[in-house]
Every structure is written in structure tokens, then in C-alpha cells.
Amino acid sequence: MSARTTNAATTASTPGAGARSEKEIIAELLQTVSASRLTLFLQCRLKFFFRYVLSIPKPKAPALHVGNAVHAALKARNRARWLQQPLSLKALHDSYSAAWTDESEGKVDWAGAEAEEKAIGWRLFETYLREHPLPEDLKPDAIEVSIEADLREHGLPRLVGILDLVLQSRIIDYKTSSTTPNPERVAHTHEVQTSGYAVLYRHNTGQRELGLELHHLVKLKNPKVVVTLMPPMSDEQQTRLFHLMDAYQTGLQRGDFVPSPGMQCACCEFFNECRRWK
Numbered sequence: 001m002s003a004r005t006t007n008a009a010t011t012a013s014t015p016g017a018g019a020r021s022e023k024e025i026i027a028e029l030l031q032t033v034s035a036s037r038l039t040l041f042l043q044c045r046l047k048f049f050f051r052y053v054l055s056i057p058k059p060k061a062p063a064l065h066v067g068n069a070v071h072a073a074l075k076a077r078n079r080a081r082w083l084q085q086p087l088s089l090k091a092l093h094d095s096y097s098a099a100w101t102d103e104s105e106g107k108v109d110w111a112g113a114e115a116e117e118k119a120i121g122w123r124l125f126e127t128y129l130r131e132h133p134l135p136e137d138l139k140p141d142a143i144e145v146s147i148e149a150d151l152r153e154h155g156l157p158r159l160v161g162i163l164d165l166v167l168q169s170r171i172i173d174y175k176t177s178s179t180t181p182n183p184e185r186v187a188h189t190h191e192v193q194t195s196g197y198a199v200l201y202r203h204n205t206g207q208r209e210l211g212l213e214l215h216h217l218v219k220l221k222n223p224k225v226v227v228t229l230m231p232p233m234s235d236e237q238q239t240r241l242f243h244l245m246d247a248y249q250t251g252l253q254r255g256d257f258v259p260s261p262g263m264q265c266a267c268c269e270f271f272n273e274c275r276r277w278k
Contacts (some may be wrong), residue, residue, distance in 0.1 A: 027054050030252050032148070033245060042192070043249050046277060049257035050270045051068045053095050058269040060106040063187070066121040067176040070217060071164075072099030074124045074174055078143045078165055081134050089120035096122055119220055124176065127223040132215070141166040149203035150206070155244045161200050169210040174217065181216045183228045190214060195241040198233035208232055 029037075029052060041048040050056045075097035080087040087095075100118055110117065134140075148160040165172040174194065175181075187194075194212045201209050214228040249258075259274055268274065 002143070011168070012045070015170070019251060022053055026255070030157060030249060032160045034160050035193040038089060038176070038244060039192050042096070043253065044260040044268075045251060045257045046259040047268060047270055050273055053257075056270065056273065057106070060108045061269075062108050062110060062117055062176070063176070065100075065108045065125075066117055066219070068101040068102075069096050069104075069118075070121050070125050070176055071174055072096060073122075074117070074128070074164075075144050078134075078140055080112050082140045084139065096133050102114060103233060110203060120223075121176075124217040124219060124223045128217055128225050130227045132227075138147065138167070141169065147200050147204045148182055151245070152241075154242055156242060157249055159203075159245070163197055163200065164182060166201070169207065170213055171201055171209050171211075172213045172215060173197065175216050175276050176217045176219060177193075177214055178219050180218055180224070181214075182221075182228055183226075186214055186228050191237060191255055192244060194230060195233050195237045199238065205206065216253050260269065 022029055037048070037052065040051065047211055073092050073096040073262060076087060076092055079216045102120075108114075142163060143165055144162060145166070146160075148158055150158055152158075163171060164174050171194070173190075194214070198212065201207075209232050212230040214230070216228070217228040218224050218226060265271060265274070
């Protein structure tokens with residue numbers, strides 16, 4: 001049974017998505033895969049279908065917008081360090097504010113809380129600056145680099161991704177969160193992403209990463225930063241990633257877009273579309 005038989009879903013697609021057939025869109029999706037796309041497919045194939053095949057538009061989530069603005073400030077800070085041209089706090093705040101006003105990914109329904117959320121996001125960034133300063137003479141290896149890995153020899157799609165920061169051969173990824181992460185759990189729940197980054201790094205440098213780090217900026221009354229240190233990707237982790245990529249490839253080829261009902265449905269933006277699925 002395929003989600004493509006759902007009339008309610010099909011009528012919700014955007015003009016852009018309707019310009020090409022579903023078959024053409026799926027064929028394009030089979031050419032490449034990113035960690036975020038793979039993760040969504042594994043979480044709920046029907047949600048993947050609504051987002052990437054039908055391209056049903058949805059308002060941008062407030063938490064995502066805050067995270068993007070914080071990320072932009074971190075990128076500006078890291079880029080300045082790479083160029084060996086440190087920025088003032090005001091210049092970093094300007095980068096944050098510019099990202100905040102960017103509505104290219106859609107408008108956000110703040111429900112009257114925009115000013116408060118903007119202040120919280122900036123406090124998160126300031127907390128990170130205080131707790132994780134970069135030494136003046138430490139130049140990043142790479143910042144926000146978009147790379148890919150050709151995995152045809154494994155019978156898999158091309159893997160694509162963007163590395164937030166590579167510092168002394170350690171891959172660092174930034175996260176914003178409303179709850180304090182458990183190191184063991186986040187290492188497991190983000191394994192698709194961290195393994196994907198490791199494959200990309202090795203494919204493009206010919207070297208093994210020295211480790212991976214998840215830097216969580218936690219939005220509490222008193223913001224804090226939680227760093228999860230992980231060893232280099234193991235052979236077993238790479239094998240798991242490749243098996244999951246194969247499942248992605250097979251699922252798309254079969255049009256296997258079924259829902260995954262569960263507690264996560266309560267906060268899914270496609271809840272109404274899913275209820276009409278048949």
C-alpha cells in the first residue's frame with residue numbers, strides 16, 4: 001500500500017511539487033540522501049512522503065527558527081576564527097539578528113512570544129561563548145563545508161551533508177534543545193547523523209576522524225551547554241548506516257510510504273493529512 005493513493009495528500013501538494021510527477025521526484029530522491037532525510041524516513045515514511053515528495057508547506061517551527069539564528073551566530077564566530085579576524089560581540093549579534101529576520105524558510109507563528117524567544121536564543125549563544133571559547137591561535141579545519149561521498153561501490157545513493165565544524169580532526173555538530181540531553185541516549189539517537197558525517201569526512205580527507213562531538217545548547221531558565229564526546233565511528237556503525245541507507249533506497253523504489261503511529265504523532269505537523277491517509 002502506498003501513500004501515493006491518498007487523494008487528501010495529493011491535493012495538498014504545492015504547484016512546485018505538482019510540476020513533476022511523483023515518480024520523477026522519487027527518482028531524484030534516490031540519487032542522494034542526507035542524514036536528516038534518512039532519519040525522517042526511518043522515523044515515519046508517510047511524513048517523509050508529505051515533506052519531500054508532495055512538499056506540503058507548513059509554518060516554520062519556533063524552536064527551529066531559534067536554532068537557525070543561534071547556528072548563524074556560531075557560524076560567523078567560527079568563520080572569523082578561521083580567517084583569523086575575530087568579530088566583536090556586536091558583530092556577532094548583528095549576524096544573529098540578520099538570521100532572525102530571514103523568512104526564506106517560511107514565517108513563524110510566535111503567538112506573541114517572539115521578543116522573548118529572540119532574547120533566549122541570544123543568551124544561549126552568549127553562554128556558549130563563555131563556556132567554550134576558542135584559543136586565539138586555534139584555527140578550525142573546516143566550517144559549514146558542504147561535501148558528498150559517492151557510495152556506488154556499495155550499491156547506495158550518494159551521501160551528502162554539511163559539517164558544522166571540524167576542529168583538530170574532530171567533527172563537531174551544534175544542537176539546540178529544551179531539555180538536558182542524556183549522553184548515552186543522544187549518542188544512539190544521533191548515530192545516523194554522526195556516522196554519516198564520519199563517512200563524509202573520511203571519504204573527502206582520506207583520514208579517520210579523531211572523534212565526534214555533539215554540542216547541545218540547552219534552553220533553560222539558566223542556559224547551559226552539554227558536550228557529548230564520542231569516539232571515531234566503528235566498523236559496526238558504518239555497517240548499520242549502510243544497511244539503513246539500503247532500506248531507504250528499497251523503500252523509495254517500492255513506494256513504501258506507510259505511517260508509524262505513536263506518541264510522536266501528537267506534535268507532528270502532518271497529523272491531519274495522516275488521518276486522511278488510506
